Amino acid sequence: MARRLVLALICVSQFMVILDASIVNVALPSIRRDLGFTGTGPAWVVNGYLLTFAGFLLLGGRAADLLGRRPMLVAGLVLFSAASLAAGLAGTPTVLVTARIVQGVGASLLAPATLAVLNTTFTEPHERARAFGAWSAAGGVGGMAGALAGGAITTGLSWRWVFLINVPIGLALITAALVSLPVVRLVRRESLDLAGALAATGGLAAAIYGVMQSGGHAWTSARVALPVTAGVVVLVLFVVVEARVAVQPMLPLRLFRSRRVAVGTAMLLLFGGIAIAMWYFTSLYLQNVLGYSALRAGLGQTPAAVAFVLVARVASALLPRVGVRALIGGGAVLFLAGFGWLSQAGGYLGGVLPPMLLVAAGIGLMFPTLMATVTTGVDPADAGIVGGLANTASQVGSSVGLAVLTTVGAGGYDRVFLVAAALGPGIALVSALLPRRD
Incomplete structure (x- = not known):
């Protein structure tokens, strides 16, 4: 029963993380109208989440190893749920975009923690394979359900419930995590590789930001080429730091x-x-x-x-x-x-x-x-x-x-x-x- 609860916990967590990458798309016209967004502002309701989600994933994964999978999974759920509440109650574009950025950070702590819990809980090959199938299906359905759920919620209730619905789900998942996941005493006493963390996060964020700009600008334009180039340079620096400088590297090569x-x-x-x-x-x-x-x-x-x-x-x-x-x-x-x-x-x-x-x-x-x-x-x-x-x-x-x-x-x-x-x-x-x- 406990293992089934763990599997349900990681699957629903993965579903929620992936769902929030796409569920907002259908609600953007209503959000623009109600909050008075101008220009390309509404795009950052989506991009703010995706940028920090992708940019902080390596840091979130290493934190799960050093600080514990249970604490980081709970921390990710708390941050994600709190940011969802702030987004649902937002009264200005700035508050909403900021909440989405924080939501992405919460997701970046949550996603690798769910995979780490799966990998260390289900070790028998057939059981592990079934768990991966359920986890993968949950993420796939989350990505697919975005347009359908976003449209239904926005039409039937309000765009605010696209975010607010995460709050009760998040509270239930936090409770399930505290009940079902064991407290593991950490035997590693490594410190976080701060230089590596900054380089990985900054490089990924810059490169992905530049790639995002390519939808409306040429690849050779400064809006695309500069952040992509800067991101790649910083990521190369990250590899050098991890290989030559870091005593306890964030991403051991x-x-x-x-x-x-x-x-x-x-x-x-x-x-x-x-x-x-x-x-x-x-x-x-x-x-x-x-x-x-x-x-x-x-x-x-x-x-x-x-x-x-x-x-x-x-x-x-x-x-x-x-x-x-x-x-x-x-x-x-x-x-x-x-x-x-x-x-x-x-x-x-x-x-x-x-x-x-x-x-x-x-x-x-x-x-x-x-x-x-x-x-x-x-x-x-x-x-x-x-x-x-x-x-x-x-x-x-x-x-x-x-x-x-x-x-x-x-x-x-x-x-x-x-x-x-x-x-x-x-x-x-x-x-x-x-x-x-x-």
Whole structure:
């Protein structure tokens, strides 16, 4: 019973974190009108959350290792819930954007802690695989449910409840965490690598900020090139600090001696582009080409979300039996077929729904497999930082994928789907570098 409560805790936490990345989109027109946002201000209600979420994930992961998974999971829930309350009660644009930034920090503490709890609680291979399937499905449904839930809440209640609904859920999760997670006495007495933490967070935030600007500016413009360049330079400095200077590095580079960690991280970077192409660009196609409302588009993607959940559970059961490469290869074939079909898309029933189901099935095969690949065999003392690394790779891949595919999309959605089709075989090729024993 206790283990089921732990699994429910980490799954609902993951669902809430991913849901809040997309649920606000449908509510933005109401938020703009009620709070008097001007210009590009409303975009920061979304971007403020995504920027700090992605930027602080490595720091959140290392904090879970040094300070404890239970304390950091509870701290993330408290911060996330308090910021949600502030966002729901916000009376000015500044208060709302600030609350969303703090919400992102809370999410960055929470997400790697959930993965670390999963990795250290469920150690038997079949049980662990099932837990990964449930955790992956929860995150996938959270991302998918954003438009549907946001539209329903905004229409039926108010945009404020898009945020306020997190408060009772957060309180329930805090209670569950205190009841179900054991208090673990820490045996490590390392201090936080402050220089590394600042460099990693600043570099990631700057690079992702620049990538975000590419939606409205050319890649060669100062608005994009300067922050991206600065971010990359700071991240290179971070690697130097971790390798040569830090006595107790935040991200020990020895972790990359594991081919599972190194190759799995590379595959998650590529996978981020596939996830964005599926959920974001098919939604745009339904709205901009077929004329669907945002709510109807969310409903149109619901069968794909169901397919993802079902296949993710099956994939997790198959993983210990058939191995990583077989599932990644199957996912690559489904991506190639599904995105190739979407590039010829016509009406919903004949040209969008069937290929969406194929791609969703491919995501269901691949996502839990990739997450399990990166974290399998990791020292429990490093579970938090590896969880932060895996989440960071996925988020950075999504941000870069969104920017690149938006540029490609200027020539039509067919090009977006053809580029996405190539990413699946790319992941399969990279998987050949994994150790032979899955």
